[in-house]
Amino acid sequence: MQSDAQAFLDNGGAMGTRIAAHDWAGHPLGPIEGWPPALRTALGIALGTSFPTFVTWTDNLYMFFNDAYRPVLGAKADWALGRPLREVWSEAWPAVGAIVEQALAGESCFFENFPVTLERNGYPEQTWFTFSYSPVRDERGAVSGLVCLVVEDTAKVLALARHKQAEERLALSLEASGNIGTWSYDADTGATFVDERFARLFQVDAALASAGTDLERFTSMIHGDDRARVVAAIAAAIRDESLYDIEYRIPQLCGKDAWVNARGKVFTDPATGRRRFAGVAVDISARKEAEQARAESERKFRSIANVIPQLVWSATADGVNDYLNHRWQEYTGVPDTAARGAGWHAAVHPDDLPALLDAWQRSLADGSAFQVEHRLRHHADGFRWVLNRALPVRDEAGAITRWMGTLTDVHDHKRAAEDLKAAARRKDEFLAMLAHELRNPLAPISNAAQLLSLAPNDAARVRQSSDVITRQVRHMTNLVDDLLDVSRVTRGLVELDRQEVDMKTVVASAVEQARPLVEARRHALELHVAPAPAWVVGDRTRLVQIVANILNNAAKYTPPGGRIVLAVDTPGDEVRIDVTDNGIGIGANLLPHVFELFTQAERTPDRSQGGLGLGLALVHSLVQLHGGRVEARSEGRDRGSQFTVTLPRTAAPARAVVASADPPAVTSAARAILVVDDNVDAANSLAQVLQSYGHDTRTAAGPGAALAAAAERWPDVFILDIGLPGMDGCELAGHLRALPGARPALFLALTGYGQPHDRQRSRSAGFQHHFVKPVDLPALAGLLAGLA
Known part of the structure; x- marks a missing residue:
């Protein structure tokens, strides 16, 4: 609630509130209660009007203003209250100072469209105003201040200037064109005016x-x-003040029709305020003739484009798609109208779209041919690979007028090429693994042979060497047998000894074969055998091989201490064997290929699973020979896997004795040298050979044992197998060097991997020498003998 002395501010809006809240105690005018009545009256009138208004008081021209005047002040509005007018409008004072003095002398004055340069927003700005200055007299009749009403004309003056410039440019353009006429319809009088060209x-x-x-x-x-x-159209444009744009014909005396494009709209004259409907008319007869000729060509082009097998498209010179043939919708299921412009982006595989658009922009920029392979949505087959090609169409001057392109389905060709590459890659990986697997047993065989030649009269050593050779030859024989088996089966050379076979006894035999590996890896094997007879017609030996291979596969690819479940069931007229594990699982990219030759899960250098990856390919071929099927399922990495063999069931023979439903369950020198190899025979035989040369040799079967042995007594030489379980030899070398008390030592790599990149990797890990199994003992002995 304002005091009586401040009642003149009650209807003053935001500025009235601001004046009331201002601290006037330090101002030359003093508190509001002491202001003269003439000032309060003038301020009350100014604050209550909706026109931009300001009041000044005393010879110093202290300035007050209303809310409507704030936009005129711009950024100055925040600090101008109570400041001298000369200070607020210092940049304009040379232009308005004399007018202010005239008003202070008691003379009112009025100016229209007055030009003045202001700096109200931090930069010089040309403005125009219509304003009046009137003196304000005190109780004695003396002029003590002045009041100014202001209307800013800047927008109107600039609009008039632009209008005038536009009319001048239009007149020049029309004069130069020769075929553009102007027209104008006065909305108030109905009179129509046209120029000579329109007439x-x-x-x-x-x-x-x-x-x-x-x-x-x-x-x-x-x-x-x-x-x-x-x-x-004319009536609608005048009524709605909308754009008028229409093409029509005017019959000519020569018998032809002239085509006209008329455009216009309703204008309000900025000076008079009168409405007029005006615009231009252009003779487009030549363009229409050309369009008709192009339309004939276009019909021919579309007829051809719609019968070829490719998807045909075209784009404007700046790359905007404007045509797709009928094959587009047939292929993608997307209407061609929805794909124009940028609509076709939605049909491209999102992973391929960025690269495609980058290539398209490069072609647009330099005019080079466009060619990209990408995936395109197919109405019934997800995404398929297509070859997208386009060439620019140029006019006689060499300028690009548009782009013409085609999309060719290359999905089957691309997939075939990828399958060939994948098969070649798997073959190469298989050959490398085969070489590795064959070298591994050769190493202990070679070492044992060397021992036999060095100590032929040592009975214990001869017996030990013989055992090593026997075990390793057996391992090599198994590898060769697998290779020969796969070769015979894939070439159709295997003949099955068909007879009635009880699959329960087959499962029991397969379990006994797999028992050593299952127990060695501490797996729990659960057997679930349905009580119903499970007879099939087949080769018993081969059927045992099928189940044993799947069991061994589960044992290999399940980490130690895992769980394997083998179940036999007889649904309908089939016998089904399920082997389920909680092992490393099968990735989605590998799952479709697990039964193919040369296919194995990804291997790390430790090769902890071993083998050549032929087992499942052999299983698949043998199951097919028995008229059955085999399937693999997995939910992904570390989610385990399940293999299911399904065979046609036959009736049990009259002489058959039903086998037990529960097969036997599986319960679960002198240089100090450290030889580290998970193949115990290889490690021990090499250590014995080196001992025979006079070296102090110890062995470790894994990385943990090697670190413990090195910490207990640091050797002069480390001979490390690269393919170690858990931590490969390259990593182990780094951990050994980091042990407390580690000293300089010779690090020798001993491995079945001998490719150039394998040697490069061992060098990068700090090995001074790289030996391939079986080791060249004279070379190794010579190296050790030559150590300083």
Whole structure:
């Protein structure tokens, strides 16, 4: 609630509130209660008006203003209250100072569209104002201040200037064009005015047309088929003040039709405020003739494009798609109208779209041919690979007028090529693994042979060497047998000894074969055998091989201490064997290929699973020979896997004795040298050979044992197998060097991997020498003998 002395501020809006809240104690005018009545009255009137208004008081011209005046002040509005007018408008004072002095002398004055340069927003700005200054007198009749009402005309003055410039440019353009006429319809009087060019199009007397005539005189001369449409468009444009843009024909005396494009809109004259409907008319007869010729060519092109097998597209010179043939919708299921512009982006595989758009932009930039392979949505087959090609179409001057392109389905070809590459890669990986697997047993065999030649009379050593050779030869024999088995089966050379076979006894035999590996890896094996007879017709030996291979596979690819479940069931007229494990699982990319030759899960250098990866390929072929099927399932990495063999069931023979439903369950020198190899025979035989040369040799079967042995007594030489379980030899070398008390030592790599990249990797890990199994003992002995 304002005091009586401040009542004049009650209706003053935001500025009234601001004046009331301002601290006037330190101002030359003092507190509001002491302000003279004439000032309060003038401020009350100024604050209550909606016109931009300011009041000054005393010779110093202290400034007050209302809310409507704040936009005029711009950024100055925040600090101008109570400041001298000369200070607030210092940049304008040279222009308005004399006018202010005239008002202070008691003379009112008025100016219209007054130009002045202001800096109200931090930069010089040309402005125009209409304003009046009036003196304000105190109780004695003396002029003590002045009041100024202001209207800013800047926008109006600039609009008039632009309008004038536009009219001048339009006049010049029309004069230069030769085929563009102007017209104007006065909405208040109904008179229509046209220039000479427009009159010529309508075959009307130019003098009469420029003097003004009825609009109907012109509309009556429009082609009868177009007239009603034009009259309706004119009425709508005037009524709605919308854009008028229409094409129509005007019959000519020569018997032809002239085509006209008329454009216009309703304008309000910025000076008079009168409304007029005005625009231009362009003779487009030549363009229409050219369009008709192009339309004939376009029809021919589309007829051809719609019968070829490719998807055909075209784009404007700036790369906007404007045409797709019928094959587009047939292929993608997306209407061609929805794919124009950038709509086709949605049909491209999102992973391929960025690279495709980058290539397209490069072709647009330099005019080079466009060629990209990418995936495109197919209405019934997900995404398929296509070859997208386009060439620029150029005019006689060499400028690009548009782009023409095709999309060719190359999905089957690309997949075939990828399958060939994958098969070649798997073959190469298989051959490398085969070489490795064959070298591994050769190493202990070679070492044992060396021992036999060095100590032929040592019975214990001869017996030990013989055992090593026997075990390793057996391992090599198994590898060769697998290779020969696969070769015979895939070439159709295997003949099955078919007879009635009880699959329960087959499972029991397979379990016994797999028992050593299952127990060695501490797996729990659960057997679930249905009580119903499970007889099939087949080769018992091969059936045992099928189940044993799957069990061994589960044992290999399940980490130690895992769980394997073998179940036999007889649904319908089939016998089904399920082997389920909680092992490393099968990746989605590998799952479709697990039964193919040369296919194995990804291997790390430790090769902890071993083998050549032939087992499942052999299983698949043998199951097919028995008229059955085998399937693999897995939910992914570390989610385990399940293999299911299904065979046709037959009736049990009359002589058959039903086998036990529960097969036997599986319960679960002198240089100090450290030889580290998970193949115990290889490690021990090499250590014994080196001992025979006089070296102090110890062995370790894994990385943990090697670290413990090195910490207990640091050797002069480390001979490390690269393919160690858990931590490969390259990593182990780094951990050994990091042990407390580690000293310089010779690090020798001993491995079945001998490719150039394998040697490079061992060098990078700090090995001074790289030996391939079986080791060249004379070379190794010579190296050790030559150590300083």
